[in-house]
Amino acid sequence: MVAALALSVFFPLGLVFYQSVLSGPFFMPAARLSLEAFAFIFDDPDFWSATKNTLIIAVGMSVIAIPLGAILAFIMVRTDLPGRRWLETPILIPIFVSPVVLGFGYVVSLGPVGFFSVWFEQLFGSVPWNIYSMTSIVLIAGLTHVPHVYLYSSSALRNLGSDVEEAARLSGASPFRVARDVSIPMVSPALLYVGVLVFFLGFEIFGLPLILGDPEGHLVLTTYLYKLTNKLGTPSYHLMAAVATCIIAVTFPLVLLQRVLLKSAQRFVAVKGKSARQRRLALGGWKWVALALIGAWLVLTIVVPVAGVALRSVVSSWGAGINLLEVLTLDHFRAVFEEDTMIRSILNSVLIGTLGGAVAVGGYLLIGLATHRKPDGLSRFVDYVVLTPRAIPGLMAGLAVFWVFLFVPFLAPLRSTLFSVWFAYAVVWLAYGMRLIQSALMQVGPELEEAGRLVGASRARVSRDITVPLIRNGLLGSWLLIFMIFEREYSTGVYLLSPGTEVIGAQIVSLWASGAVDVVAALSLINMLLVGCGLALALRFGVKLHD
Amino acid sequence: MNTFLPASRRRFGKLLVATCVAAAFGAAPALAQTPSELAAAAAKEGKLVIYGVTDNEQANHLIREFRAQYPAVQVEYSNMSTTELYNRFISESAAGASADVTWSSAMDLQVKLVNDGYAQPHKSAETAKLPDWANWKNEAFGTTYEPVGFVYNKRLVPAADVPQSHADFVRLLSAQADKYKGKVTTYDPEKSGVGFMLVTQDKQVNGAGFNDLLKAFGGVAVRVQGATGTMMERIASGENLIGYNLNAAYALTRARKDPSLGIVLPKDYTLVLSRVMFIAKGARHPNAAKLWVDFVLSKKGQEIIANKADLYAIRGDVEGETTASGLKKQLGDALRPVPIGTGLLTYLDQAKRLDFIKQWNGAVKAK
């Protein structure tokens, strides 16, 4: 099984590397070994401007998301803010909404003639923002990644004893001084970890710059990669692979760094573990400030884009000088439901999320169990194998999987089936899924399993009779999270799109490229509804959206 | 015994055998298949795989009628972008077999594929009806006659501003550079194969005027997009006001639903694209493919293209507004169909292409 896992990860990755040192598509007889792909991209000013923009976005995102996320976590976890319970879910929504959908929503809401821009202009005379500028892209990217920071810092803060904060209060610090001087510095290892994570996500960001960076030509590395599909008129797989190799050269060390940091962050928290009873800090009058801040953030990152998408999906045209009431229509949804491919893409998305998600969780579980509490070399190897796909941009991973299904004879018949998309998704989200499974597995006390061994059960039997039943809830939670992630995924499916393998995410990217905006809006709304269903179910079953 | 012969000798041997067999049975050469024989052979194959860039909605009109006529042939139509089609077709061909028929508006890429030997010839009563420029070596066939023009926002562009020719357009942009700054859109030649092809055709047809055009684009900081739909969305919303080199066929479809879009076909010259179709050499359903090509080029198929699919018919004997003959009445000699042939390959040469893109970027991005 380990061999199959390693093959699923390294074969596509190897293909990417191999392709990057060829002079043409690897399947063409004329292709020969050469570094000309690298020479080309290093000579291309677009590559450098994309690199620069990527760095700006990655740094800017971190600068915006980390302090905001940490403060948000402090307010939610350590203070008596009213309505905390109600806020917990909306705060996490941006994680589960496809950035393509968000980006599209921003264009429709805040673009030069967006719904909100037009209203704003009517009220104040002019629109002070430009949604297509780098500043906007960085800002939106930063704001939509606040939940990631929130997730990690809140779980670290939860483990912090309140005695240290009370000591600060008694020495005369205000709640925000406490946050700044005591609580947040004490969770700095977690923040460092999430800082690297956000920086890393900045390197792979695709959906937002794809849509917002287009009109003014702001490229990032991933959109540059996407653009290379066309730049030379004929396929430039070698160039794309070379760019992907460059991206991986940055992201893979970051992934490894995250792993190291995660371990140290856990150790840090463990020292403080077993915290005394936690008492919440009274915010007093500050609570209105805090609520206003959170409210503003929610409006900007969720309400505005989602409202934009929703509105666009029910009007036939929009913009300056249009009375929206006159152009209301359900035609776009009708168009979606009249078209076989659209219906198929919705059904496929549901299928890949539910059944595919379950099978993926099952697979992750098998890998998890095989290496569970087995501190041998093989397990360490699996650990790294599992992390590797995280470093590959989804777009490229999808393309590599496409090649694999094209040229591996026994897989070829499966290429035009949903299986190929599922496979790509499962590999791309391997690290995430394994983290879910492993954290569930770690909840099981080792002695419960050892007791099983001692009374005569084999490893497999222990897994079946003891470990798996004990993590049932964790598995359900993982499945729902994977469901939402699979619904949200868009870039991985782009190159795998063919009749039978349509999924909403990839369909949106493809339709956006061809300009079928009406349908994109309707599909986006349907996509969000699906994710919403997953979210509602998760809440219904009390699944924790984080660890 | 064959094992020791070099590959070419072996192939020659096979050919020899085939010829002998054919001679022995006195079989008719494949070309002389009658339509009913073709339909029977296609029915036996039972299936047809098409890769096309035409939207499902439009393609479906053709497919529905085709299925009604030949119910035994299942049609599997995949809609994708031009580059995706090209990439997919060559990688799948390398792996074994790909689509039976490809149908793309990226005329240059289609010609390249045919030129690289990916197509098989087909000759029939229907292919004979095509104008010469639209039939290349009986392998690549132009199927439509789609003019390219200006699309503008009727609500926001005053009638007096609406350009009627390329020269008008350049004048408008230079005269009202402030008003149109950031409000003019066209294809990004780096992202769109069709856009690239159109703008290089412009360069050939427009001559000296082309440089003025580039300068005008630079003056208003033209917004470039990857696709017609995105451009039309922005023109309709008022984010952009005028689009250059938009496919009138698409614009017409949208203008029917959206009264804010106006279309102009320039009077000095109007470029005309034709969707190129060819039958793959390695087609698994060659007869069904031939049947399909004949159907698309038939009078009936062309009528569907003109009247239902909102594309323009290429066959001279189909009448109406959205046909080649209709356009000829309107624009006469100003029509400049892009001929299908090796001329399209010029800019697929990497160095030339990058040179052109450099020239474009240098002019357009200059402030």
Place this chain on the structure above:
Amino acid sequence: MTDKTILTVDDLALAYGSNPILKGVSMQLRRGEVVSLLGPSGSGKTTLLRAVAGLEQPHEGRVKIAGRTIYDGAAGIDVPAEKRDLGLVFQSYALWPHKTVFDNVAYPLKLRKVGSAEIAERVQAALKNLGLAHLAERYPHQLSGGQQQRVSIARALVYNPPVILLDEPLSNLDAKMREEARAWLRNLIVEMQLSALVVTHDQSEAMAMSDRILLLNGGVIEQQGTPQEMYSQPKTLFVADFMGSNNILKGRVAEIRGGEACVEVGEGLRLWGQRRNDAAVGQEVSVVVRVEQVRLAEGPAEHRVGIDLATSMFLGDRFEYVFHAGSALLRAWGSRQEASGRRWLEFPPDAVWVF
């Protein structure tokens, strides 16, 4: 090795990476015997137990149970835990929270493919034996700590393993219950004639429960013997210190007379005691004397020292006196309250050990 030996550990060595935990441990357990593995934390006692159980991976040595080799580093034999047929009572009890008490106890029998009627019968018998019959349908979280422990024992005994291993069986109970449970457990083991290996860090628990004690220190067996031997004839300072409450004084050998040595502990404070190693005159040594061996005396005599009483503490069943002996503190026990001031303390030379 006699026929009565049921568990033999021979030269067992184990390391975590480059960090050796067991450095060649040998021991035997006879049928019907209770042996305690005693030692401070980090001494390797739990590791030894877990290595016997098959939960840790030694790299050298041999383990035999009832004549069957279950581990032999040289021969490459390593029977997996589930095939060793041992019973283990975990420190945390390790009851499966998703199974009822009955199912917890029945699981080992189910694995052994025992018929369901027989399972019911045997589980009921085991539960009844341990006074748990009425709790069969409960879940572990509905039980008290003591009840959980008994379920855990029932689960380990239900399939009649030749040896039962207990890992700190009493440490999860509160102090008051611990002594009762200790008696109950010793009684159970004796009554059921079990052969048991018990890990504990508490010397009084070890002495009370076992027939023999193995004291581990730094991955080797420091000394083994009956509780009495361990207590009254420690071979090393470590053993002497670990067993019992002690006064330990640092000093220098002043004089040697046969088996006895005189140690100068502080200014004017000289003690005679048994020589436990071959320290020569002038060498630094440690003097160990059990607290209960030091007696308050009426006046000066041989082996008595005059010393200042700092305070006396009431412990319930006795008083503890604290003396200043130079920079060190000395403790002694007595039956009545004493006021501070100069006192005479008697150190019987055969109860004073010089290491």
